[in-house]
Amino acid sequence: MISVTHLNNDWDGIFSLKDISLDIKKGEYFVVLGPSGSGKTLLLELIAGIHIPDSGRIDIGKKDVTTESPEHRNVGFLYQDYNLFPHYNVRKNIEYGLRVRKMSKEFIDSRIKELVDIIGIEHLMDRDVKTLSGGEQQKVGLARALAYRPDVILLDEPFSSLDENTKHALIHEMKDIHSREKATIIHVTHSQEESMLLADRIGIMMEGRIVQVGTPEEIFYKPTSVDVARFVKIENVWEARVVTRDEEAMLLRIGDKELVAPPIKVQKGSEVRVIIRPEDIILGHGQVTSARNTFLGKVVSLEKCGFYYMVRVDCGFPVVAAITRRSVDSLGLEPGKNVEVLFKATALHVIEK
Amino acid sequence: MISVTHLNNDWDGIFSLKDISLDIKKGEYFVVLGPSGSGKTLLLELIAGIHIPDSGRIDIGKKDVTTESPEHRNVGFLYQDYNLFPHYNVRKNIEYGLRVRKMSKEFIDSRIKELVDIIGIEHLMDRDVKTLSGGEQQKVGLARALAYRPDVILLDEPFSSLDENTKHALIHEMKDIHSREKATIIHVTHSQEESMLLADRIGIMMEGRIVQVGTPEEIFYKPTSVDVARFVKIENVWEARVVTRDEEAMLLRIGDKELVAPPIKVQKGSEVRVIIRPEDIILGHGQVTSARNTFLGKVVSLEKCGFYYMVRVDCGFPVVAAITRRSVDSLGLEPGKNVEVLFKATALHVIEK
């Protein structure tokens, strides 16, 4: 549906995009996730035609639009601060794209009615946009961008100017709107939470490059590089050496410990990295379990983190486990105590060094 | 140390404070938590002397400072956007409070050295403040406010203009600085996460009133009103009637179900509300457990929420449980399936209606 091929752009030397290629399917909710300053907004502006890339190619539908002007691209754009037209009321804002396209009065009315029902803003239609709250502005901006059924909706940090509670409510509505409107969406954000809750697929963007594309599961559990692992806050990244390897499993050595992991295509003796999310690590005392990797360790520290605890354990190599308050209480964990660390082989993700 | 008594202030009718009373102890880290627009910044400005309250009284140390001008109050103030003096470099910013107080050159140098070590900004000292990142600005602003050892440090949303990763790093440093400097801190924020990680005590502020004061444990697990429960995102608030009550327990009835809860001082037959955090609810299949409250229910929906799932179960009354991905997998939960819902009587929190 949307394809971006070898896109390069240098923007005053501050932001620059380097050889970006992406394929986004019709109806997909695609999130570009990356730290601020990585060039995410610029990517959206290139797709919208607000800037023209230095090199590379952009296709929307089956049309090459690389140098097309914005009004001929049929995209919808929602900037971070929504940019409603302040001299129009809500209805005139939403209708703008349809009026510019000289749609009939009947068509406009029926389309607006449909949208307003889906987005739930009927009560706002005659309001002055200056009186809207942040969340209301976002909904109106979204309705305006959706009105003429663009081929793709581009969302630039759509939740970042909202307070926490409004944000959570709107994330769920966004999901619903996406499926009811069958829209293709590219959403850029620096929030892992948003990407996890909304994305069909995620592209990780760092310093102007797309470094990994995958489902949320792949991104958050199977990062392909240490940088991505760090970015998605996996602290458990261990250097290991392959001892043996067969069709079903690999035996790895970390220091003087051995652990079992799913096999990847590497030679015996190679250096690899082992990655596991802190939520996938279980702490216990002599439990019966199917986990083949069990180590004895000593608790180093406990750190409150929301309603969970991050427990650091030294078992010859450093392990971080995310444990509920309940488990901390029932295991009586405290620094210096011994504890068993266990995890399933299948929860491990191994990458070449 | 700081006491605020029956403070009232009307600010253009937009923000207003209504009968605020607070006592903050020396060395305490006190967080005022509330939604935006609840009047939190105004409270700090009244304590700092930037505005004078309509009525009420403010004491700092043992001195009534209600109408004192800011420079005679000995407070440190860090606004949301830090407000470093743009025409001074970092060192001159930090020294400002000491120079105004005409401290000796030796004293200033030694105090600055000490602070700079604690806060870790030695490498920034000769930088122009315009070149600092958000996180660096925050540290410099904090150092400036701490330099003359004020009786209290007032922090206005100190993390809200930072990106997620910087924020997490700085929250941990803030904790460390607080304990090393033995400072008394009042920190206002709308972020539950910050308050949970930093506060010794939390005051919940809603629409210009302080509605509950307590430890994070009390606030997040034992809210005293439905409004606070909603604000701290507890969806499990059940209406119940007291069936029997003795020294050790109460038997409550919700619809046709009965449950056991810790006793509070109410008459038999009274209407009460029962509150429990979703993390304290366990889902299982015929487990052996010490929980006296066990119900059979049907899964209504599963909702991904970060690395956890919010599972809604109907067991005659609606229950929301927060469950790890592991548990969802091992229990094979999906909508329509039956599941056992259990929770300890002691995890329940009962309030009068």
Next chain:
Amino acid sequence: MGLVIVLFVFITLFNLLYKQLLLDPGNFFSIVTDSMVLRSIWLTLYASFLATLIAVVLGIPLAYFMARHDFFGKQLLEAFIDIPIIIPHTVAGIALFSLLTRKGTVGSVFENLGIVFQDSLWGIVVAMLFVSYPFFVNAAKEGFASVNPNLERVARTLGASQWRSFYNISLPLASPHIVSGAIMSWARGISEFGAVVVIAYYPMIASTMIFYRFNTGGLQESQPIAVLLILICFLTFALFRYFSRKRRR
């Protein structure tokens, strides 16, 4: 302390209005109903209106372009636009006269087209345009700069052409600035004396008329005209303040 200066303006103007309107209204009415005086005032308002019209038509595209683009030499161009504000008024008059006199290069070209500047309406308009257009261009530029360019970009993605997004979005949003800039430019034209008097002593505009009457008849004959002009200026100025206030909202 700073109020001294405001008080000074107030007393200066009040003294004049009081003397004319209350102490000697008869003299005031006889002089301001003099047809020569009325004609000169009408000429001033009309010439300044023409100058403002030219400034608006030529200034809007320039102001929009400068608000939206950064280019090499932009600061030099801004400097050039501001020059007439700081050049002494008689100097501006001399410069214009040198260029547009019938014997001058440009003046002779215009004379062949039938347009004469020396001692004519066109000379007055050109002098007023010269001193007043920077006020218009700067106000309009500020107006366009105050419109978030993302609004136009959004309009473009919604399907509007560049022209339409300008006409639907930027122009209406900048219009309070544009209107107040036009009024300011008109008032500046009305107030000009030095540049006009050099290029066109006749037909007399109001400022020239006051100067002439002052030299021939002293305060007695010049004060009434001054009062009338002050009243007209207050009216324009009230309009200006009205649009400025609207702009700030």
Next chain:
Amino acid sequence: MGLVIVLFVFITLFNLLYKQLLLDPGNFFSIVTDSMVLRSIWLTLYASFLATLIAVVLGIPLAYFMARHDFFGKQLLEAFIDIPIIIPHTVAGIALFSLLTRKGTVGSVFENLGIVFQDSLWGIVVAMLFVSYPFFVNAAKEGFASVNPNLERVARTLGASQWRSFYNISLPLASPHIVSGAIMSWARGISEFGAVVVIAYYPMIASTMIFYRFNTGGLQESQPIAVLLILICFLTFALFRYFSRKRRR
């Protein structure tokens, strides 16, 4: 299209400079070294400097107060400050002359103090002050308004008195605006003609000298002085742009 207007200014000024400096430098140098001319230019610069000095001393407290406080009648006060910008220059002259003439109420008080305004340096200074101080006050007000009041509040909590926080924080941060406002006000004083000529034909300031020479000797005698003034104005203006640019950073 808008460039037409810029081109017009450029050609107007270039035409004059070219004629004088390149075609007839001899005449230019003989006239601008005439001691009467030099004295009039010096008087203009000096009188305008005095007017600006008064505007700065009286204007800073007023500008600061207006930037920091909202009060009933603020808009009226702002209107009063702006009035001299839009009042026709000869009208301003008549108003001042009416007030300050030896026969006037205020004028006679000053005469007893030994200060005469009619045809004197003080008359020139007062006329220049009247037309130029709004430029200073508005620039200084904008300067103070651009300083985040939270900076002063923070300074207060850090232990600085109100005066000290003004002196350490607001004044230095507003200073680029204040300096450019003072230069603007100075340039405006230099450029004034209408108001000055009514209250003080003698001693002649540069504008008056040009007008006088134009009436007695035509372009031949007035152009060289105009060119010299333009060069002086360019210099002031370069200074102004330098501080404006600094301010924007």
